[in-house]
Amino acid sequence: MLKxxxxxxGSKKNPxxxxxxxxxxxxxxxxxxxxxxxxxxxEDSKVELKEEEIxxxxxxxAQPTRTVKSLLxxxxxxxxxxxxxx
Numbered sequence: 001m002l003k004x005x006x007x008x009x010g011s012k013k014n015p016x017x018x019x020x021x022x023x024x025x026x027x028x029x030x031x032x033x034x035x036x037x038x039x040x041x042x043e044d045s046k047v048e049l050k051e052e053e054i055x056x057x058x059x060x061x062a063q064p065t066r067t068v069k070s071l072l073x074x075x076x077x078x079x080x081x082x083x084x085x086x
Contacts, residue, residue, distance in 0.1 A: 002033065002062040004054070016040055019049065019068060021057050039071060051077050059084065 001024045008029065010016035017039040020032035036057070037049035054072070058064070058081045064072060072078040 002057065002060075004036070004057060004062050004064040004068045006039065006065070006067060007032065014042065019054075019071070021062055047071055047075055049075055049077060051075075051080070055081055055084065 002021050003024050004019060004021055005028075006017040007020050007022075008015055008017055018032075018035050019037040019039065021034045021036060022030065022032045026032075034053065034057070036054050037047065039048075040046040049072075054077055069078065072081075
């Protein structure tokens with residue numbers, strides 16, 4: 001099963017996260033199926049997302065983690081996904 005989750009990049013005390021589509025049982029920083037965006041928590045919570053690819057993965061059954069879902073809600077991608085489900 002695929003999960004949409006964050007992988008950590010950046011140096012010590014300067015985190016940068018990538019939104020990745022990964023297998024459920026893989027390691028946090030393991031091999032990803034696809035990279036779908038970036039999250040910069042120290043830069044006013046800046047988020048860059050590839051919306052079309054994210055919607056494709058969600059339509060095919062990928063499950064987001066709680067943190068990723070909150071990022072998608074803030075960016076408005078989750079509302080688009082809910083509209084597509086109807």
